[in-house]
Amino acid sequence: MKTFFLGFIALLLISEPRAGAHTQSSAYLSLNATTTNLTGEWHLALRDLEDAVGLDVNDDGVITWAELLSRKEAVSSYALSRLHITSDGQTGALHITKLLVDHHSDGAYAVLGFEVEGLPAAKRLELTYNAFFDIDPKHRGLFRLEEEGQTRVAVFGPDTSRQTFDLTTPAPRAPFVTFLLEGVWHIWSGYDHILFLLALLLPGVLRRRNGEWQPVTAARPALVNVLKIVTAFTVAHSITLSLSALGYVHLPTRLVESAIAASVVLAAFNNLVPFFAERGWMVAFGFGLLHGFGFANALRDLGLHTGQLAATLFGFNLGVEIGQLAIVAVFFPLALSLRELIFYQRFVLRLGSAAIMMIASGWLAERMFDFKWLPF
Amino acid sequence: MLRNTLAVYGAGITVTLSATMLEGEPYVPKDGSEVLETIRSTAFDPVAHQMRELRGRLTAEPDNVPLACQFARCCIERSRTEADPRFLGRAQAALAPWWEAAQPPIDVLVLRATLKQSQHDFTNALADLSLAARIAPNNPQVWLTRATILTVLGDYSGARQACLTLAQLAPGLIALTAIANVTSLNGGAERACSLLQGTLGANSSASVDEKGWALTALAESLVRLGRTSDAEAAFKSALALGQHDPYLLGAYSDLLLDEGRAAEVADLLKNETRADALLLRLALAESALAPRPASFEAHVSSLKARFEAGHLRGDFVHQREEARFTLWLLHQPQSALKLAQTNWQVQHEPADMRIFLESAVAAADHSAAGPVLEFIQANHLEDVELAKLVEKLNHK
Numbered sequence: 001m002k003t004f005f006l007g008f009i010a011l012l013l014i015s016e017p018r019a020g021a022h023t024q025s026s027a028y029l030s031l032n033a034t035t036t037n038l039t040g041e042w043h044l045a046l047r048d049l050e051d052a053v054g055l056d057v058n059d060d061g062v063i064t065w066a067e068l069l070s071r072k073e074a075v076s077s078y079a080l081s082r083l084h085i086t087s088d089g090q091t092g093a094l095h096i097t098k099l100l101v102d103h104h105s106d107g108a109y110a111v112l113g114f115e116v117e118g119l120p121a122a123k124r125l126e127l128t129y130n131a132f133f134d135i136d137p138k139h140r141g142l143f144r145l146e147e148e149g150q151t152r153v154a155v156f157g158p159d160t161s162r163q164t165f166d167l168t169t170p171a172p173r174a175p176f177v178t179f180l181l182e183g184v185w186h187i188w189s190g191y192d193h194i195l196f197l198l199a200l201l202l203p204g205v206l207r208r209r210n211g212e213w214q215p216v217t218a219a220r221p222a223l224v225n226v227l228k229i230v231t232a233f234t235v236a237h238s239i240t241l242s243l244s245a246l247g248y249v250h251l252p253t254r255l256v257e258s259a260i261a262a263s264v265v266l267a268a269f270n271n272l273v274p275f276f277a278e279r280g281w282m283v284a285f286g287f288g289l290l291h292g293f294g295f296a297n298a299l300r301d302l303g304l305h306t307g308q309l310a311a312t313l314f315g316f317n318l319g320v321e322i323g324q325l326a327i328v329a330v331f332f333p334l335a336l337s338l339r340e341l342i343f344y345q346r347f348v349l350r351l352g353s354a355a356i357m358m359i360a361s362g363w364l365a366e367r368m369f370d371f372k373w374l375p376f
Numbered sequence: 377m378l379r380n381t382l383a384v385y386g387a388g389i390t391v392t393l394s395a396t397m398l399e400g401e402p403y404v405p406k407d408g409s410e411v412l413e414t415i416r417s418t419a420f421d422p423v424a425h426q427m428r429e430l431r432g433r434l435t436a437e438p439d440n441v442p443l444a445c446q447f448a449r450c451c452i453e454r455s456r457t458e459a460d461p462r463f464l465g466r467a468q469a470a471l472a473p474w475w476e477a478a479q480p481p482i483d484v485l486v487l488r489a490t491l492k493q494s495q496h497d498f499t500n501a502l503a504d505l506s507l508a509a510r511i512a513p514n515n516p517q518v519w520l521t522r523a524t525i526l527t528v529l530g531d532y533s534g535a536r537q538a539c540l541t542l543a544q545l546a547p548g549l550i551a552l553t554a555i556a557n558v559t560s561l562n563g564g565a566e567r568a569c570s571l572l573q574g575t576l577g578a579n580s581s582a583s584v585d586e587k588g589w590a591l592t593a594l595a596e597s598l599v600r601l602g603r604t605s606d607a608e609a610a611f612k613s614a615l616a617l618g619q620h621d622p623y624l625l626g627a628y629s630d631l632l633l634d635e636g637r638a639a640e641v642a643d644l645l646k647n648e649t650r651a652d653a654l655l656l657r658l659a660l661a662e663s664a665l666a667p668r669p670a671s672f673e674a675h676v677s678s679l680k681a682r683f684e685a686g687h688l689r690g691d692f693v694h695q696r697e698e699a700r701f702t703l704w705l706l707h708q709p710q711s712a713l714k715l716a717q718t719n720w721q722v723q724h725e726p727a728d729m730r731i732f733l734e735s736a737v738a739a740a741d742h743s744a745a746g747p748v749l750e751f752i753q754a755n756h757l758e759d760v761e762l763a764k765l766v767e768k769l770n771h772k
Contacts, residue, residue: 024461026685041402046413047462051431061417066408100402101412105678105685106650108412111402137472138465138495140689155689 025139027131028109029083029156031116033147033167036178038092038116042079043102043109048132048139053078065101068110072099079112082131087122124166129156176315183319186295187327192260192363193291195356197324199267200229200280201331202349205339208274213349215339225280226332232281234321236288237295242313244296256293258367263287264360271353295320423450434470444470445483452490459622459651464494482512489521496693496722498525516546523554530724532562532755549575549582553590560597561726563756569597588617592624599631600726602760607631622651629657630727634761638664649675652682656697660704676705695719699731709738717744724751726759733765742769 028043046063049055053074055063068075076096085092098113119125125145132139141156145165154163187193204226206213216222243249267283270276276283295316338344405412416424430447437443451467454460468491474480480488489504502525508518523538535558543551552575560568572594576587591614598607611628614621625648629641641661648654655675662672683698696719703712713735720732729748736745749769752762 024465024689024691026689043402047415050413050415051466055413056415056417059417059419061415061420062411063413063415064408065405065410065412068412069408100404102402105681134472135469136462136465137468137475138461142685142688153688 025132025136026106027139027141028104028144029129029141030144030146031085031125031127033125033145038085038119038122039097040114040116042083042112042114043104044075044079044112044131045104045106046108046110048136049075049078049110051135052132063108068101069099075099075110076112079131082129084128085116085119086126086128087119087124090119090122092116092119092122122167124164126162126164127156128162130161133158133161176311179312179315180319180322183316183321184323184326185319186316187320187323190294192264192294192360194327195360196260196264196267196287196291197230197233197327198331199264199271199353199356200233200284201226201328201335202352203271204229204280204332205335206345206349213345215345219336222336223332226328228281229284230321230324230328232285233288233291234317234324236285237292237320238313238317240289240292241295241317242292244293245313249293251293253297254367254370256290256297258364259290260294261360261364261367263290265357265364268353268356268360271349272357423454426450427454439473441481441484444473445487448487448491452487452494455494456622457620459654461494464491467491479507479511482508482515485511486515486517486521489518493521493525498529498722501525514545516542516551519545520550520554523558527554527558527561528723528725530751530755532558536562549586549590553586553593556597557593560593560600561755561757563758565597565601565758569594569601569603572597584617584619588614588619588621588624591617592621592627595631596627599627600759600761604631604635622648622654626653626657629654629661633657633660633664636664638662642669649678652679652694653697655679656701660700663705679705692718695722696728696731699735703731703735703738709735709740713739713741713744720747726757726762729757729759729762730765733762733769737765737768745769 025045025048027045027048029040030042031038031040046055046068049071050063053071055067055071055075057067057070076099080094080096083094085094093116095115095117096112097115098111100111100113102109102111127143129141129143131141137158139157143154143156143163145152145154147167150168152165154160154165156163203213205216205222207216208214240249244251267287270283335344335348338348418425418428427447427450430443430450434440434443434447448467448470451463451470455463455467467487468475471480471484471488471491474484475488477484479485485504485508489501489508492498492501492504502522505518505522505525508515509522512518519538519542523535523542526532526535526538536555539551539555539558542554552571556568556572556575559565559571572590576590576594582590591610595607595610595614598604598610608628608631611624611631614624615628625645629645632638632641632644638661641657642665645654645658645661648658656679659672659675659679662669662675679701683694683701686692686694686698695715699712699715699719702708702715706712712731716728716732716735719728729752732748733745736742736748749766751757752759752766
């Protein structure tokens with residue numbers, strides 16, 4: 001039924017709040033904590049911003065994108081004055097990185113992307129949220145904290161405007177160290193890179209003589225050869241990784257991943273039926289260019305730390321090199337001690353290469369046709 | 377392998393908000409002239425102009441009672457005509473200096489009760505009204521709001537008492553409509569209709585808003601009596617008054633939906649997608665059309681998003697609508713019944729009874745319907761649609 005509302009002044013009012021209208025004022029705030037940075041996104045309804053800072057500049061009853069852009073400073077400073085993030089007494093500095101638009105079920109929203117700086121090693125975050133409460137006590141800030149696949153939600157209201165969240169994410173380190181470790185980890189957890197390296201390294205303690213593999217006589221040239229292969233690979237992928245990360249070149253992920261799988265197949269096949277030169281380092285360099293694009297995709301997903309791009313890239317590349325050298329450190333002495341055995345030449349090299357080829361062919365098929373059947 | 381590695385990091389790194397929170401991907405509009413939002417222009421809309429001016433003055437003098445009340449009243453009125461509860465929040469902000477006060481000025485007290493009622497906080501709204509009745513027993517608004525709340529709660533004798541006091545203080549179409557409304561729900565539907573029809577004929581000088589309310593109440597009573605063509609005539613007279621009244625549109629749409637005239641509802645409500653209750657009726661109409669309009673899926677997911685946003689906020693104001701949505705559009709009778717039961721704890725209007733009984737029938741849980749069946753019988757409620765449901769439930 002309807003609610004009839006009599007005014008006391010000559011004014012007569014009907015109140016029909018029970019028509020079941022749309023949701024009241026809400027804003028959507030999300031924070032994303034990773035090992036490297038703290039970023040966020042804040043969706044604020046244009047109708048709330050209109051009342052708070054004024055958006056309809058020409059007062060024609062519509063808010064256009066141009067009007068929102070022209071009020072970007074006012075919107076940003078309003079938002080920044082209404083959200084405070086601290087950790088153990090330290091205040092995070094919020095930087096607005098972008099202004100976008102989104103449409104929710106109840107209208108258009110301005111979307112502010114932001115970065116939080118100055119909270120290194122934060123273990124708990126204290127958020128103070130005060131947007132719009134003064135003009136609308138029914139406003140609620142719907143908050144979502146994302147970290148390492150975990151999601152927590154909370155609601156900010158006038159009585160719950162300050163809330164604390166413990167972070168389980170390891171404390172953010174300097175980007176250089178973080179990405180160095182990410183580089184090492186990326187090599188160890190990315191089987192395709194390991195198998196590619198192994199395919200190149202397996203014959204590293206042998207030489208090709210009259211169509212047959214022969215063990216090298218001295219360790220030193222073999223070690224030099226192996227280090228050349230690894231370093232050529234690193235130099236090559238550093239080049240393409242940097243070009244890609246800096247935005248100069250971009251290749252589709254699926255194409256890159258398929259080509260990487262193909263490179264593993266070829267490298268292994270070459271051990272069985274040699275068809276390219278014995279100069280392993282040149283092969284490593286050529287295919288390294290390709291793998292660099294793959295690293296770039298991984299790096300992009302980790303979230304590049306803008307402003308410290310050089311340190312990030314250098315750290316990641318160095319990490320990849322260290323990860324590879326660690327593999328060499330295990331593989332080389334082992335291969336060197338076994339190289340004289342017919343077992344090594346027959347079984348380790350051939351069967352190993354054949355196995356690598358088969359696995360990589362599986363990846364190639366998966367990646368080309370976008371399905372999944374291998375467990376790794 | 378790359379993909380595995382990416383999966384491990386990607387899960388934690390990409391900002392993933394559920395569909396509840398984000399409807400699309402945020403984007404940068406290509407054109408500066410792209411219209412993002414429509415609001416009331418203060419240049420063309422006198423009320424919007426007045427509200428802006430009032431808010432400006434209120435910022436300078438937040439403790440000015442007449443100013444705060446005037447602004448709050450404007451906001452309440454806007455929330456009704458635009459079916460936008462955002463304005464109720466704005467009204468509450470104007471009353472903030474007295475929101476927690478034990479004994480605020482009488483005008484503030486009555487407005488505070490109205491806002492609490494709009495949040496379905498009936499207990500505290502009635503407490504404010506009791507206090508107001510002690511301070512200003514001759515204030516008709518106090519008794520009207522009290523009658524309204526008690527009617528919603530199904531306390532018809534209490535509501536009738538409040539109506540009688542109101543009629544003494546402010547005789548006229550409003551008091552008569554309030555009394556007729558209670559009577560029509562409490563065993564006197566025919567009498568209430570004649571009373572309203574007679575009064576409407578005699579009160580040609582009443583304001584458009586008053587007439588609109590009386591006609592809507594009449595139409596709803598006629599619908600309950602099964603006199604659908606008379607009801608439709610009353611709805612059409614109300615619509616002909618030319619006021620944008622979301623409540624009226626919703627009530628009329630319900631009649632059309634019951635008569636299987638979904639296409640007319642789809643046409644009537646095609647531009648009313650902002651108000652949840654009207655979007656719900658639009659989606660219900662679309663679900664009955666063959667072929668279903670392209671907008672149907674989007675309307676259903678929009679409603680879902682709104683109800684979920686309400687849950688996140690901790691709002692449970694629209695449980696009746698949500699129960700209806702859950703039963704007829706999500707086809708989940710058990711969940712609908714739960715919602716209808718929770719809603720029944722709060723309010724007792726015919727629409728609350730109907731969705732309760734419909735859910736009980738659909739969920740084949742006839743014993744759950746007990747409280748509603750008892751209420752209908754005890755209060756002699758006359759309603760042909762409810763009678764059909766009662767019949768169904770009693771026959772099994």
